[in-house]
Amino acid sequence: MAESNSEVEKVVLGNFVQDLILTSQEVQTNYVYTEGGVGFRDALDSGGIPVIDLSLLTSPFELTKLHHALSSWGCFQAINHGMSSSFLDKVREVSKQFFELPKEEKMIYAREPNDMEGYGSDIIYFRDQKLDWTDRIYLKVQPEEQRNFKVWPEKPNDFRTTVIEYTERLKLLNEVILKGMAKSLNLEEYSLLKECGDKDTMLLRFNYYPPCPMADHVLGLKPHADGSTVTYLLQDKEVDGLQVLKDNRWFKVPIISDALLINVGDQVEIMSNGIFRSPIHRVVVNEEKDRLTIAMFFTPDPEKEIGPIEQLVNESRPKSYTPVKNYTDIFFQYYQKGKRAIEASKIQLCEAE
Ligand SMILES: O=C(O)CCC(=O)C(=O)O
């Protein structure tokens, strides 16, 4: 259901934002928003994003809190997730060390022009595409046999082992979260995990946002919702920048040291028949400081068709989405055009009006 490619001129490898800064080039127009730009950073402070203690997730009280968090905000800050502060520091540290390497050492892991995996910046699909002020490393970390080590940094030398350990830890955590979500929906606890199929995929993205001289007119990441089932974000420890849209207003996501920000992606919105929402979020940049975040996206087995879970469909909540397969594939083209892929799966419920 991807859109026609008529606008797509060619897919090219863009500039690295880090290079633009090092060479003090003027900010190119493709990064600059002329309308609605001023004030990107003026979002509301939000102490309101729920904080959930995962060590209590078996209690009915915490499950109710989880249900409420995911149906109102679509995200929460997870504390007591079992990963130590020093381990999370290590994950941040090896990531930062990679971006600090000289250009030629990073380029060994550059992505191919048509490929997402590896070190790169936005794929350019069409001429007027708005570009994100960010460089990334994108790695498929699961299934294991699909790891493309050609694009996995070997420097710093503990990069790979740290990434593999982080992957293992998040795999376990994701089970806890999907079971908790299912229970909070009064479903059998494995129902969401089963819906993801046997070969679910994990994509790890390191987002590096260099400082930007036009921070009020440029976005680190344009507004989007994630195409995942669930996303786990390890924020920068010192520099904020993430904002979440709720009731048409942008709220800043505060930094809670060692918490993970967990958000619903489009595919859990579909599975939950819209009870849980996949929140729209964006990233603003900073004039002086760089920022680094690490996002792990879980997606179902691409061979597995997913759709609203039957028990969540009834007269008062009719089926709102058509089943989809390999949702991730269509997601990125929509994203670059500033559109939401989930619209393609939504059923128009005219008769309910
Ligand atoms: O860097 C952030 O704060 C958010 C990253 C994000 O939204 C993403 O990678 O999809």
Ligand SMILES: [Fe+2]
């Ligand atoms: Fe995101």
